[in-house]
Amino acid sequence: xxxxxxEVIRRIRRVEIRTRRLVNExxxxxxxxxxxxxxxxxxxxxxxxxxxxxxxxxWNVTARMGSPFVKKFVEERELTVYILVxxxxxxxxxxxxxxxxxxxxxxxALLAFSALTNHDKVGLILFTDRVEKHIPPxxxxxxxxxxxxEILYFEPAGTGTDLDAALDxxxxxxxxxxxVFLLSDFFDxxxxxxxSIVNRRHDVVALAxxxxxxxxxxxxxxxxxxxxxxxxxxxxxxxxxxxxxTYAARMAALLDRTREAMxxxxxxxxxxxxxxxxxxxxxxxxTARAKRVRM
Numbered sequence: 001x002x003x004x005x006x007e008v009i010r011r012i013r014r015v016e017i018r019t020r021r022l023v024n025e026x027x028x029x030x031x032x033x034x035x036x037x038x039x040x041x042x043x044x045x046x047x048x049x050x051x052x053x054x055x056x057x058x059w060n061v062t063a064r065m066g067s068p069f070v071k072k073f074v075e076e077r078e079l080t081v082y083i084l085v086x087x088x089x090x091x092x093x094x095x096x097x098x099x100x101x102x103x104x105x106x107x108x109a110l111l112a113f114s115a116l117t118n119h120d121k122v123g124l125i126l127f128t129d130r131v132e133k134h135i136p137p138x139x140x141x142x143x144x145x146x147x148x149x150e151i152l153y154f155e156p157a158g159t160g161t162d163l164d165a166a167l168d169x170x171x172x173x174x175x176x177x178x179x180v181f182l183l184s185d186f187f188d189x190x191x192x193x194x195x196s197i198v199n200r201r202h203d204v205v206a207l208a209x210x211x212x213x214x215x216x217x218x219x220x221x222x223x224x225x226x227x228x229x230x231x232x233x234x235x236x237x238x239x240x241x242x243x244x245x246t247y248a249a250r251m252a253a254l255l256d257r258t259r260e261a262m263x264x265x266x267x268x269x270x271x272x273x274x275x276x277x278x279x280x281x282x283x284x285x286x287t288a289r290a291k292r293v294r295m
Contacts (some may be wrong), residue, residue, distance in 0.1 A: 012148055015109045022279060023114050045069045079120040080137050080176050082202075083108050084166055085151055086184035086209075088128045089159040095213040096275040103274040104183045104209045107282075108151045111181050116144045123174070124150060127166035128158030134173065160230070163191035167198050180204045185214075186258045196265035205289075206262055208271040215251055217244045 045058050048068035061069040085108055091101030108124075115122040116139075123137035124147045133154055135147055163184060170180065171194075180202045182195075198204060217223075217238045226233045237243055255271075262269040270285045272278045 011152060012145060015106060015148060015152070016113065016145075020113060022110050022282075023117055044072050046072060079115070079118070080174070080178040081111065081115040081120055081122045082125065082137070082170060082174065082178050082180045083111055083122065083147070083151075084125045084127065084170065084180065084182045084184075086128075086161060086163070086166075087126045087132060087154060087156040088161040090161070090185055090187060091209075093211050093214060093274075095211055098274045100185065100209045100211055100274045103272065103278065104207075105148075105151045107183060107207055107209070107272075107278070108181075109148045110282075112144045112147050116141060122147060123178075125166060125170060126150065126154050126156065127162065127169075128156045129160030129162045129165070130158050131166060131169045132156045132158065134169070136173070137178075161185075161188040163188045164194045167191060167194040171198050171201070174202075178202045181207060183207045183209055185210050187254070192261040192265065195261070195267060199265050199267050204265075204267045206267050206269045208258065208269060210271065210273055212273055212275045215248075215255075217247045219244065 045061050046069065048057065048062075048070050052070050056070040056072075058069050058071050085104055087101070091099060091104065093100050112122050119139065121137035121139050122144060124133065124135040125131060126133040133150060135150065161184070163182075163186070167182075180198070182204060184206075186206070186208055195204065217236065219238050221237070221239045223236050223238050224233060225236055236247075259269060268285075268289060270281065272281060
């Protein structure tokens with residue numbers, strides 16, 4: 001059953017109240033120093049002066065005027081923020097009252113309101129095994145509320161995950177250097193090379209959203225498990241220590257591969273769990289990133 005407009009408004013308002021506090025406590029005063037998304041935009045040309053960098057000479061103007069002129073640039077203070085959210089079926093997993101998709105929505109809202117507070121543009125890409133929704137970057141509260149509404153209530157057609165397709169799409173729809181937040185559980189393969197390419201142009205931050213029930217099998221005897229993205233089912237004997245060890249080892253290997261891929265692509269990774277509070281880890285992550293970027 002689809003929520004009524006009044007229910008949508010109430011939920012968005014609750015998210016706004018909660019994330020507003022986190023915006024003020026976590027990112028206030030540090031926002032632009034946390035990211036290296038700022039670029040340089042052309043301002044004007046002026047005559048060359050001793051000491052100017054010869055690489056800034058505008059050769060077309062120089063040839064036309066008969067004396068050397070250089071280009072002047074100013075730092076762009078306005079950032080473009082893109083939020084990429086994995087909307088695949090595995091997002092409905094949640095063991096302690098909050099689903100992974102709900103945590104991703106709250107994180108997306110936090111980031112969107114941060115962009116609003118700092119007068120930046122924010123865009124959204126929702127994806128599964130295909131790109132499901134694209135909202136080009138825009139400014140203003142009405143735009144941000146639309147972004148948050150889509151994150152909270154969008155009903156995807158696909159169930160699987162294709163990170164590579166989402167990253168490739170981003171690379172094609174934006175040429176302006178952007179801060180990119182990628183929210184996913186990263187239970188996918190084949191995206192590593194495209195992530196590295198995208199991060200050369202943009203400033204990518206990966207937020208891994210998972211749940212404790214995915215990381216270790218509970219000891220509850222025979223358990224029927226279903227892959228939410230493929231629909232395949234299997235009966236697992238969780239009472240067997242060997243079965244639990246094998247599952248834990250495979251999951252640990254998957255997480256290690258993700259971490260290594262992020263490190264190789266030089267992408268900062270923050271791992272969060274839907275069954276645990278995220279405020280303190282998020283604050284520590286952004287504080288450490290701000291210090292490193294300023295160095």
